[in-house]
Structure formats: C-alpha cells, structure tokens
Amino acid sequence: MHDLSSLRKAVIEGEVSASTAAARLALENGVQPLDLMSQGIVPAMAEVGKLFEEGEYFVPELLMSARATKEIFQILRPLLAQTGAQPTAHVVLGTVRGDLHDIGKNLVAAMLEGGGFEVTDLGVDVPPEAFVAAVKKNPVEIVGLSALLTTTMPAMKATIEAFRAAGLRDQVKIMVGGAPITQKYADSIGADGYSESAAATVELARRLTGTCHGVSP
Amino acid sequence: MNDQQWNTLVAAVRGETLRPLPTAFIIDSPWLPNWAGHTILDYFTDDRVFLEDNLRAIRTFPETIFLPGFWSEYGMCTEPSAFGSVSMWGEDEFPFAKKVLHSPSEVERLEKPDPRKNGLLPFVIKRLQHLQPQIEAAGHKIRFAVARGPLNIASFLMGTPEFLEATRTDPELMNRLLDIITDFLVEWVAYQREVFPSIDGIMLLDDIVGFISRRDFEAFGLPYLRRVYSADVAVKFFHNDAPCKASAPLLESAGINLLNFGVQHTLADMKTWTSNRIALVGNVPPRDVLAEGTAEDVKQSVGEILSPIEDRTRLIVSCGGGMPPHAPTENIRALISAVEELTR
Numbered sequence: 001m002h003d004l005s006s007l008r009k010a011v012i013e014g015e016v017s018a019s020t021a022a023a024r025l026a027l028e029n030g031v032q033p034l035d036l037m038s039q040g041i042v043p044a045m046a047e048v049g050k051l052f053e054e055g056e057y058f059v060p061e062l063l064m065s066a067r068a069t070k071e072i073f074q075i076l077r078p079l080l081a082q083t084g085a086q087p088t089a090h091v092v093l094g095t096v097r098g099d100l101h102d103i104g105k106n107l108v109a110a111m112l113e114g115g116g117f118e119v120t121d122l123g124v125d126v127p128p129e130a131f132v133a134a135v136k137k138n139p140v141e142i143v144g145l146s147a148l149l150t151t152t153m154p155a156m157k158a159t160i161e162a163f164r165a166a167g168l169r170d171q172v173k174i175m176v177g178g179a180p181i182t183q184k185y186a187d188s189i190g191a192d193g194y195s196e197s198a199a200a201t202v203e204l205a206r207r208l209t210g211t212c213h214g215v216s217p
Numbered sequence: 218m219n220d221q222q223w224n225t226l227v228a229a230v231r232g233e234t235l236r237p238l239p240t241a242f243i244i245d246s247p248w249l250p251n252w253a254g255h256t257i258l259d260y261f262t263d264d265r266v267f268l269e270d271n272l273r274a275i276r277t278f279p280e281t282i283f284l285p286g287f288w289s290e291y292g293m294c295t296e297p298s299a300f301g302s303v304s305m306w307g308e309d310e311f312p313f314a315k316k317v318l319h320s321p322s323e324v325e326r327l328e329k330p331d332p333r334k335n336g337l338l339p340f341v342i343k344r345l346q347h348l349q350p351q352i353e354a355a356g357h358k359i360r361f362a363v364a365r366g367p368l369n370i371a372s373f374l375m376g377t378p379e380f381l382e383a384t385r386t387d388p389e390l391m392n393r394l395l396d397i398i399t400d401f402l403v404e405w406v407a408y409q410r411e412v413f414p415s416i417d418g419i420m421l422l423d424d425i426v427g428f429i430s431r432r433d434f435e436a437f438g439l440p441y442l443r444r445v446y447s448a449d450v451a452v453k454f455f456h457n458d459a460p461c462k463a464s465a466p467l468l469e470s471a472g473i474n475l476l477n478f479g480v481q482h483t484l485a486d487m488k489t490w491t492s493n494r495i496a497l498v499g500n501v502p503p504r505d506v507l508a509e510g511t512a513e514d515v516k517q518s519v520g521e522i523l524s525p526i527e528d529r530t531r532l533i534v535s536c537g538g539g540m541p542p543h544a545p546t547e548n549i550r551a552l553i554s555a556v557e558e559l560t561r
Contacts, residue, residue: 014385055460055462057430058428058429058430058433058463059378059381059428059429060381060382060384060385060428060429060430060433061430063378063381063382063385064382064385067382098307098310100305100313101377102376102377102378103377103378106378107378149310149311150247150504150541150542150543151309151310151311151542180504182505
C-alpha cells in the first residue's frame with residue numbers, strides 16, 4: 001500500500017498545500033478514500049491533539065492542521081459518497097444564544113472532522129430552537145454546545161430543555177464545553193458529556209457514540 | 218487608588234518585603250456593576266452609576282487595591298471601536314466588537330485611528346475628566362493608562378481563529394497589522410498620560426499571548442509590547458490569564474514588572490519562569506473558588522497557594538484573572554482577611 005507517512009507529516013505540520021498534494025498522490029496510487037482517512041488523517045489529527053495537550057503545539061498549529069484536514073476532506077467527500085462510506089457520526093455544533101465567541105467551537109469542529117465525524121457548524125449566537133430545528137431537519141447523533149461567557153452558560157441549559165420539550169432529548173447526546181464550563185456544571189444541566197479541551201472532544205464524542213474508528217464502511 | 222495603595226504597589230514591584238502581603242483585584246464591568254446592583258449597560262452609559270459603583274467598591278474593601286482603579290472602559294469594544302468596529306450591546310451582557318477585517322489583505326486599507334477623536338476613546342477620557350473631582354475628593358487618583366494589548370485588538374479586528382491562522386499564512390501582513398495597532402496604542406497611552414498627569418503606570422490586557430508559542434510570541438508579541446511599555450512609568454502591568462509558560466520568561470524583556478496570570482500555573486512556577494523579577498498578582502481560582510466557593514474554600518485556597526512560596530517578595534495576592542462575575546462580598550473579605558492572617 002502507498003505510504004501515507006508524508007500525508008500524516010504534512011497534516012501534523014499544518015502544511016495545507018503539501019497535505020492536499022499528498023492526498024491526491026495517495027488516491028492516484030490506489031489508496032481508498034476510507035483508508036486515507038482512517039490511516040492518514042485520523043492518526044495525524046490524533047497526534048496534533050496529543051501535541052496540543054502536551055503543550056508542544058499551540059492554537060495556530062492546531063488551526064493550520066485543521067485547515068489542512070478540511071482541504072483534504074474537500075477532495076475526499078465526493079469519493080466517500082460514491083463508496084457509500086458513512087462518517088462515524090454526525091455532530092451539530094454551535095456557540096449558544098447570546099455568545100459570539102467562536103474559537104473554541106471552531107477548534108472542536110476541526111478536531112471532530114479530523115477524527116472522522118461529520119460536523120454541521122451552526123455558528124455563534126445560536127438560539128435553542130435553531131439547534132432543535134437543525135436536528136429535526138437532519139437527525140444527528142451528537143449536539144455540541146459551546147459558551148465562553150458565564151452570562152451565556154444558562155443558554156446551554158435552555159437548549160437542553162428545548163430538546164426535551166421537542167421530544168428529541170433521548171435521540172441525541174449533548175456535550176458541552178468552553179472556558180467557564182466544568183464537569184459539575186455539565187452534570188447539573190443534564191448534559192451527557194463535557195470536555196475540557198478541543199482535542200479531548202474527539203475521544204468524548206467516540207465514547208458518547210460508542211465508536212472507536214474514524215469512518216464506518 | 219490612593220497614595221498609600223500606590224506606594225504599596227510600587228514597593229511590591231521593587232521587591233520590598235511587605236507584611237502582610239498586599240491584596241489587589243482587577244475590577245471592571247464583568248463584576249462591578251452586577252455586584253453593586255446595576256446592569257452592565259447602565260454602568261457603561263451613566264457616569265453617576267460608574268462613580269457610585271466604584272466608590273462603593275473602594276469603601277467596602279478599603280484594605281485592598283483595585284487595579285487599575287476607576288477603570289473607564291467599554292469592555293472589549295473600547296479600542297476596536299476606534300478602528301471602526303461595530304459595538305454590540307445588551308442590557309446586562311458583555312459588549313462584543315464585530316470584526317472589521319475579513320481577509321488578511323484588508324490590512325492594507327486599515328488606517329491608524331486618532332485616539333483623541335475616534336470610536337469610544339473620547340468617551341473614556343471625558344468620563345474620567347468629568348468625574349476627576351469626585352475621584353480625587355475620595356482620596357484617589359487616576360494612576361494607569363489602560364488598553365487592550367496588540368494581539369487582543371488584532372483578534373477582535375479579524376476574529377481570533379482568522380488572526381491566528383494568518384500569522385502562519387500571511388505573517389508580513391500580520392506584522393503590518395500589529396505595527397498599525399501598536400503605533401495607535403503608543404499614542405493612546407501617551408494621550409491618557411497627557412490628560413491625567415497622575416498616571417504613572419501602564420496596564421495592558423492580552424490573553425491572546427497565551428494561545429501562541431514562544432517563537433510566535435517573539436515574532437508577534439514581544440516587539441509590540443516592548444514598544445508600548447517603553448514609556449517612562451513606574452508600573453508596567455500586564456494581564457494574561459490564558460496559559461503563559463511560553464511567554465513568561467520573556468515578559469521582563471518587554472519591560473513588564475507586574476503580572477496578573479491565570480490558574481493554569483502555580484505561583485512557584487511563575488516565580489521560577491520570571492526569575493522572580495516580575496511582581497506577581499495571583500492566583501486564587503476566580504470562578505471555582507472566589508465566585509462559587511465558600512468563604513472557607515477561599516481561605517483554604519489562599520493557604521494552598523502561599524504555603525509553597527518561601528520568597529514572598531514581589532507577590533500580591535489576588536485571583537488568577539480579573540474579578541469574576543458574581544464573586545460575593547464575603548468571599549472577597551475572606552481572601553483579604555486570610556492573607557492578613559497568614560502573612561502578618
């Protein structure tokens with residue numbers, strides 16, 4: 001099989017054009033899109049997450065690796081669709097009502113995509129009913145709520161209650177995160193999971209969905 | 218800040234032995250108006266509310282130092298507004314500055330604002346000028362020129378992820394952006410000093426420093442901070458409550474001599490990383506302990522952060538960051554009295 005180490009290296013180093021070039025070369029050499037993901041992107045982004053957790057990488061490094069991954073996905077998405085491969089799970093993400101901060105949410109989106117999840121990003125200042133509407137429109141396994149401000153944390157609870165009121169609470173796992181959020185707070189509002197960092201969110205999402213691989217054939 | 222408090226602050230910066238250790242807190246709109254029973258928007262828009270809330274704080278806690286003291290601010294909108302950023306307000310919400318640069322190349326068209334005329338900056342100055350007689354009648358003076366730091370302003374002008382990515386994809390343009398912001402900041406600080414001759418300190422707040430590596434800090438942070446802090450003042454105060462292991466060893470070379478940091482690091486580590494040459498302001502956990510804990514939790518936390526510290530020079534006890542929203546009076550009193558008791 002074609003060696004994917006140069007692709008992994010390019011993703012880890014956040015070299016966007018080198019990453020897409022390596023992905024194209026791998027596909028030309030017969031690597032299946034699914035293998036490119038599970039043996040190229042997923043381990044590379046896992047390494048990026050590890051380096052971030054260890055303090056070797058900082059936010060710009062994480063962002064550039066995420067961008068490289070995103071560009072590869074642009075190439076892979078139509079090919080994966082042709083093979084009938086499904087993402088591990090579908091996640092809807094957003095920063096809750098009243099909160100306009102996006103860096104944490106963007107990092108989580110990038111890490112989840114790198115981990116093989118399909119992500120729908122609803123943006124910032126997302127009201128509870130918009131989260132519910134998104135799930136009604138396109139059923140997902142996980143809803144991710146982000147907040148940076150202590151004043152907007154209550155919107156997380158309101159969003160969870162909106163899912164309950166809509167009769168959808170049992171159909172989705174809800175995970176929360178952001179600077180002021182703690183496990184204690186997550187438990188108190190009835191969230192299913194809390195992650196302290198963007199990198200750790202991938203593992204959390206896998207636990208919540210009972211999956212351990214990047215993509216399901 | 219009154220004369221005695223200022224002298225204590227300067228003594229701490231100089232490394233004098235102080236018993237008991239001083240306490241100090243950064244107080245601003247996330248805590249003060251709600252603590253005093255007002256909405257954030259009333260605090261921003263009504264000079265009487267601003268004065269009343271600040272006077273109430275200094276009279277409730279006369280033993281502690283409030284930094285910068287009578288801080289005239291409009292949250293994160295203050296400096297970005299001068300660059301044309303739209304400010305978004307809620308009755309009791311933190312204001313938000315909308316970005317004005319939608320791609321790195323737009324830096325080319327960015328003009329340096331005039332701090333005397335642009336955005337909310339004349340309002341910052343006028344508020345303090347109007348209230349100066351009452352502030353001085355209360356025994357206090359305006360001691361600090363205050364601004365958000367260059368990286369923080371850049372992140373509001375562009376969006377944080379966009380700015381941080383652009384340091385990789387368009388480093389020259391980002392250096393150009395930071396040059397423009399720093400030219401403005403130097404003038405903004407000079408203008409505040411010109412209007413209020415009692416100013417002998419500079420306070421910059423920049424959490425974005427905590428998101429980048431040492432190498433990036435050397436390229437995109439240090440040279441700019443150094444320029445702003447090059448003014449001849451006694452106290453050069455920096456706030457970054459995001460991680461600061463990467464930047465801490467370099468802060469002294471920026472001219473910084475007083476630092477408020479977060480809860481990611483211990484006082485002992487920070488003393489080591491700064492070679493005990495910067496006075497540290499910290500670091501009881503602001504949210505989990507000062508705002509949400511009990512008075513007993515606060516007392517215990519003070520003991521825990523101080524007990525490993527043998528050399529207690531250049532140390533001011535505070536929380537790790539600004540005063541958090543909803544920190545109650547009894548917990549603040551508990552912190553102050555625990556420090557007095559433990560460091561007498």
